[in-house]
Amino acid sequence: MPNAPAKIHAKPPFRAEHVGSLIRPRPLYEKRCELEEGKCSVEDLKEVEDDAVKHVVELQRSLGIRSITDGEVKKASFYDGVFEKLEGMVFMPARPLNEFKRYMPHIAMLYAAGLSSDATFYCNGKIKRTKPFYVDEFKALKKVVPPEEVKNIKINMCAPGWWHHRHGSDLSYDVNVYKNDSAYLSIRYILPLPDNSYIYRCLTIEKQLNSFDDLGAAYREEFEELYELGCRNIQLDDPVFAFFCYPPTTSGMKEAGEDPEALLDTYIYSINTCTKNRPKDLHVAVHICRGNYKGLHFCEGGYAPIAEKVFNELDVDSLFLEFDDERSGDFAPLKHVPLNKNVVLGLVTSKTSNLESLDELKKRVHEAATAMETPLRSKEAALNQLCISPQCGFASVWQGNPITEEDQKKKLELIVETAKQVWQDSE
Numbered sequence: 001m002p003n004a005p006a007k008i009h010a011k012p013p014f015r016a017e018h019v020g021s022l023i024r025p026r027p028l029y030e031k032r033c034e035l036e037e038g039k040c041s042v043e044d045l046k047e048v049e050d051d052a053v054k055h056v057v058e059l060q061r062s063l064g065i066r067s068i069t070d071g072e073v074k075k076a077s078f079y080d081g082v083f084e085k086l087e088g089m090v091f092m093p094a095r096p097l098n099e100f101k102r103y104m105p106h107i108a109m110l111y112a113a114g115l116s117s118d119a120t121f122y123c124n125g126k127i128k129r130t131k132p133f134y135v136d137e138f139k140a141l142k143k144v145v146p147p148e149e150v151k152n153i154k155i156n157m158c159a160p161g162w163w164h165h166r167h168g169s170d171l172s173y174d175v176n177v178y179k180n181d182s183a184y185l186s187i188r189y190i191l192p193l194p195d196n197s198y199i200y201r202c203l204t205i206e207k208q209l210n211s212f213d214d215l216g217a218a219y220r221e222e223f224e225e226l227y228e229l230g231c232r233n234i235q236l237d238d239p240v241f242a243f244f245c246y247p248p249t250t251s252g253m254k255e256a257g258e259d260p261e262a263l264l265d266t267y268i269y270s271i272n273t274c275t276k277n278r279p280k281d282l283h284v285a286v287h288i289c290r291g292n293y294k295g296l297h298f299c300e301g302g303y304a305p306i307a308e309k310v311f312n313e314l315d316v317d318s319l320f321l322e323f324d325d326e327r328s329g330d331f332a333p334l335k336h337v338p339l340n341k342n343v344v345l346g347l348v349t350s351k352t353s354n355l356e357s358l359d360e361l362k363k364r365v366h367e368a369a370t371a372m373e374t375p376l377r378s379k380e381a382a383l384n385q386l387c388i389s390p391q392c393g394f395a396s397v398w399q400g401n402p403i404t405e406e407d408q409k410k411k412l413e414l415i416v417e418t419a420k421q422v423w424q425d426s427e
């Protein structure tokens with residue numbers, strides 16, 4: 001048969017996946033250092049970035065990684081490219097630290113380090129997408145992959161709750177602009193949904209919130225523009241959900257007068273507002289991250305406290321989850337994954353160069369499938385919902401994790417090989 005066998009897992013998520021960011025190629029890393037030292041301009045950086053994109057695309061294609069990203073090489077941090085493009089969001093280079101929520105684990109680190117302020121974004125006006133987020137990046141990627149692979153290109157963007165979670169519902173936006181979170185998030189989310197349980201939950205939320213409305217609209221406009229250009233694969237990177245699995249954070253929320261369950265609902269809706277009414281053939285994933293900064297993580301604890309709610313209620317197609325070591329907890333929460341979502345198991349650490357064993361990875365994939373078995377789902381069906389990837393990106397900031405490009409390559413090769421050995425439909 002001239003075409004690929006029908007069995008091939010031909011749409012994202014692919015059996016062998018990766019989260020998105022990649023170690024910056026050396027010339028780009030060095031140029032970034034020069035930029036930091038004031039020895040070159042942003043324009044100088046651009047020339048090196050284009051070469052870096054070609055380099056990382058070639059790397060992924062040569063290894064058989066099919067969700068092609070630009071390695072996020074044009075970003076300094078994973079969250080770049082969204083909020084600075086929005087009217088109504090203002091950059092604050094030094095907001096006093098007492099206006100940040102100390103219960104969030106990475107904010108506690110800033111307090112512990114003795115800092116008095118940090119850079120952030122604040123919403124001081126009505127949010128409007130006046131510039132695209134990643135349209136230029138998508139166009140650049142289109143030029144360096146064959147036309148038949150354009151649909152596989154993956155665009156990563158930070159989740160809508162990224163700045164909000166640092167300041168909470170009281171300090172994220174001007175209350176003269178948005179009365180509360182659902183105006184910022186979107187209470188209109190409830191209207192098109194026919195499902196009664198969703199409607200009930202949304203009405204509960206409506207009482208408490210009122211501010212992500214326009215932010216959701218901005219993301220949807222971005223999704224639409226990318227889709228028009230041929231994009232079919234988007235991933236929202238969200239470190240906020242995992243904080244709800246970390247007992248010091250949830251107890252800190254309660255002490256501060258926050259209701260963790262209500263806040264968790266807020267962040268679920270912040271995502272669903274972005275993904276509602278998306279085209280059926282637009283694959284959207286969420287990466288539920290525990291933090292990734294030069295090899296450091298922010299929190300620990302299994303997904304059990306959020307699994308039932310978050311895995312079911314997020315309106316996305318796939319979940320990229322972290323399971324690389326003991327701080328990730330066990331696979332038991334996977335039993336809550338609904339039948340209509342894929343899980344990409346982040347079994348390979350991106351934080352160190354220690355290379356996992358192929359046999360161990362295969363064993364762990366099967367353990368995950370066994371944990372997903374229920375009266376409604378056989379182990380075989382569970383296995384079909386799974387894929388494998390590194391637990392996180394290799395470089396959520398431009399400096400990257402303490403791992404070489406060569407070690408990164410070995411890890412990606414290992415993932416591709418494991419996928420081939422576990423799933424017959426992995427190319």
Ligand SMILES: [Zn+2]
Nearest residue numbers: 289290391392
């Ligand atoms: Zn992560």
